[in-house]
Every structure is written in structure tokens, then in C-alpha cells.
Amino acid sequence: MKQALSPAAAAAMIPDGAVLMIGGFMGVGTPNRIIDALVAAGRRDLTVIANDTARPNIGIGKLVAAGLLSRVITSHIGLNPQTQKGMIDGTIQVELVPQGTLAERIRAAGFGLGGVLTKTGLGTRAAEGQRIIEIDGVEWLYAPPLRADFALIHADKADYNRNLAYQLTATNFNPVMAMAADTVICEPREILPVGMIPPDAVTTPGVIVDHLIERAA
Amino acid sequence: MSPEELIQRRVALELHPGTLVNLGIGLPTGVSRYVPASSGILFQSENGIVGMGSPPPEGMEDEFLTDAGGSFVTAVPGAATVDSTLSFGLIRGGHLDATVLGGLQVDELGRLANWMVPGKMVPGMGGAMDLVTGANRVIVAMQHTARGNPKIVPACTLPLTSVRRVTLIVTDLAVIEPTDDGLVLRERAPGVSIETIQAATAAALIIPPNVPEMPIETTAA
Numbered sequence: 523m524k525q526a527l528s529p530a531a532a533a534a535m536i537p538d539g540a541v542l543m544i545g546g547f548m549g550v551g552t553p554n555r556i557i558d559a560l561v562a563a564g565r566r567d568l569t570v571i572a573n574d575t576a577r578p579n580i581g582i583g584k585l586v587a588a589g590l591l592s593r594v595i596t597s598h599i600g601l602n603p604q605t606q607k608g609m610i611d612g613t614i615q616v617e618l619v620p621q622g623t624l625a626e627r628i629r630a631a632g633f634g635l636g637g638v639l640t641k642t643g644l645g646t647r648a649a650e651g652q653r654i655i656e657i658d659g660v661e662w663l664y665a666p667p668l669r670a671d672f673a674l675i676h677a678d679k680a681d682y683n684r685n686l687a688y689q690l691t692a693t694n695f696n697p698v699m700a701m702a703a704d705t706v707i708c709e710p711r712e713i714l715p716v717g718m719i720p721p722d723a724v725t726t727p728g729v730i731v732d733h734l735i736e737r738a739a
Numbered sequence: 740m741s742p743e744e745l746i747q748r749r750v751a752l753e754l755h756p757g758t759l760v761n762l763g764i765g766l767p768t769g770v771s772r773y774v775p776a777s778s779g780i781l782f783q784s785e786n787g788i789v790g791m792g793s794p795p796p797e798g799m800e801d802e803f804l805t806d807a808g809g810s811f812v813t814a815v816p817g818a819a820t821v822d823s824t825l826s827f828g829l830i831r832g833g834h835l836d837a838t839v840l841g842g843l844q845v846d847e848l849g850r851l852a853n854w855m856v857p858g859k860m861v862p863g864m865g866g867a868m869d870l871v872t873g874a875n876r877v878i879v880a881m882q883h884t885a886r887g888n889p890k891i892v893p894a895c896t897l898p899l900t901s902v903r904r905v906t907l908i909v910t911d912l913a914v915i916e917p918t919d920d921g922l923v924l925r926e927r928a929p930g931v932s933i934e935t936i937q938a939a940t941a942a943a944l945i946i947p948p949n950v951p952e953m954p955i956e957t958t959a960a
Contacts, residue, residue, distance in 0.1 A: 547786040547805075547823075548786070548805065548807075548809030549809065550786070550803060550805045550809065551803065574865075576809075577809075597864060597866070598863040598865040599861070599862060600862025600863055600865070601808075601862075606862075610861075618861075620866070620868040620869050621785065621823070621864070621865050621866040622823075622827030622830060622873075623868075623869070625823040625824045625827050626824065626827070629824050640831070641831075641872050642831065642868045642869045642873065642901075643868050643901075644901075644902060645901070646868065646899045646900065646902070647855075647898045647899075648864065648868060678803070688822070689820075690787075690788070690801065690804045690820050691784070691787045691788055691803060691805050691806075691820060692803035693787050693820060693821070693822045694786055694787050694822060694823045695822070695823045696822070697822045698822060698823065698824050725822075
């Protein structure tokens, strides 16, 4: 059994300039204690790949507010004026990707595929600078795989072998991100003995999860 | 009856019993109020739920059960929760019968712009591009004009959400169907004349000989 990490120890593993995938949808299903530890550690020049940047001072919004991000690859920043301001001022490089395409780009990386072909975004600004591929007379937008150094994810339950189960709409990007990063760190709501999560309920097998965050004090 | 309620009630009539439907945040969300539970319609939210229910009683919210705007919701009996890849597989893969979205502009080709105003509002497209490109039917639910300016225009000047032609436009004045020939005026809001609709529309409208009123009873409200 591998020892669970404190949030501070997890943050210490993450260097300045790291590329992070962070789970969650508007802060729901986001590993908040790891984020707090990153803010406390003052990590800088981070790239974050995430569905959205939540709201100011919620979830990923805390990283934005602390000025720790230099680049964001995301589908939505509409509820975080600080991210929008950073984009306009040029302090944060923001790449906007359609949400389904973002999910598939992450999946492609995690599933060993060379990218995906989609209709989404064809003929729009989302296609600018992207490759359009014609197959049998049909045009597709090519979406390349997207990998990260670290996936910081949330789960409902983990067992001592790091098998993970998720809950309701807190699932979102967490399982797919667990497949697409060199190091996967999960902050579960609770940690249970092996066997407490039935095999059919395990969504992410523990063999691909590197570290659990210890229970909250 | 408020303009919003009129739009929501009219859109509700377009939804097919026993199908999966995605309602956008804002005005479209309210469409669900006019869909009877007996219809068997399941509402999807792209953050990962099939069978989203109404907001929970105050103090009984579940922090892990929300809609795509982050607001607390409930799950109807028989609901399923899924991850983001499956959620968008449902959207792109032909499993979503209809999506109802707001609009900033719709043009004569039936193309929708609803995700950004350059220099002013750059929220990101979220799931809108996938929804408009992938849903079997796309219903735009919006006010006919914005501060007096027509939103139905000859060609969108705002960045497009998709080049796909939407299925139907429902406003507080009219129901308009984009076709191969152009925008066809299908219905008028109760008490609204064809001339009023044309005056509020910058795009060319095809006017059939008979343009009935929307089948909505407004006198009760």
C-alpha cells in the first residue's frame, strides 16, 4: 500500500511551468485542497487544461486570482472575469476549445490515439489555424491529442489500491483526465479499505492512479 | 404572459415525447416548466446528467449535483449520470433529439451566432458548438430584437457557433423556419401582425399565404 500524500506534499511534486489537467465543472468535482496547496506554494507559470476556470476564488478560479497561470486550455471562461481580463491584458494565454472536442482531445492522448476528427467548429473561429482533413469528400476538423504532466482529479471514493468511483455530476472530466497525464493525483472524498468498492463500481482502476491525497484533517 | 413565458411555452410544443433534450442556460432552461412529466422527455445537461430535474428545496442541495451553469438541480427517477466524454458522445452521436439555445444572431442561411461578441464578451463556446453541430434538431429560443435591433439578420456579423442550419427559431413575435429557400414565417405571436414581424426582422422573410397565430392561449395569464 502506498502512503497517501498531504496536499502540501502533492504541491511540492509539481514544478513551476508544469502542465496540469484539473477535473471539475464550474468547481464541482475539483480537487480543492490540492489547489489551495498550489496557491500556498506559489507555483508559477502553470498551464491548466480544464473544462472552465470556475468563478473568482472558487476551484481553478483561485489559481487565476493568485496569478499562477500563464496558459489555459479550456471551453468556458464566461463566469470568471479575472480569466477574461487576463486574456485581454495578455497575462494569460487562453485557448478556447469546444467542450466535446476538449474531452476527446484528452481521451485521444489517454487512449493512445493520434487525435480525433470532428464536425464541431468547422467554419467557425474554433477552426482557425487548425487542420481540416478531407476523407471521401467529407471535411473534418482534426483535433490533436492533449496530454499533461499531472492530472489533479477528484473522486467520491478511493480504496487503498487507489481504485476510484465518482459521484453524480462531479464525475465530468475526472475519469478521462486520469488517463492522460504522466502523474495522476486524486483527492477523494473518502478512502476505504480494498474491497469496499465493488469491481463494477470502479470507474478508474487504481493501477493508473499514482497518488491519493490523505483525508481532510 | 411575459415574452419569455410565451417563447418557453411555444418551444415546449416542439419537443417530442420520450426523447432526450438539452436546454441551454437562461431562457431555454425555463422551457422545462411547460413540459409535463408524462411526456417522458429526459433533459440532459452536458456536465453529465440524463434526467435532470427541477431545483431542490432550499437547504437540501447536493453539492455534487448541478447543471452546466453550476446551479443545484435534482435527478428524476430513472436518471443516469455520465462523464464528459459520454455526455458529448450523446450530443454528437445522434442521440440527442433536440437542443434549445439562446441566440445573439441568426441569419438567412439559418446559421446561429451565440457565443461571443468580439471585444466585449468572450465567454468561450462551452458546449454550444457541439450542441448546434450535433443535435438532431436545433431550436433557437430568443427575443426577436435586442434593444430594438433585429437579431434575425441577412448574414451574421458575430462569430458563428456552427455553419449547420438550425431547425427552428422561436421568438416573442414569431416562429420562423430556415429552409433551402430562406427563412419562412410559420407563425405569429398572438395579436402580432406580419408587418410588425417584418419591421423587427432585418433578414428577408418568406411569407406563406396563411400565417397562423401560435397555438398558445394567452388570455388566462
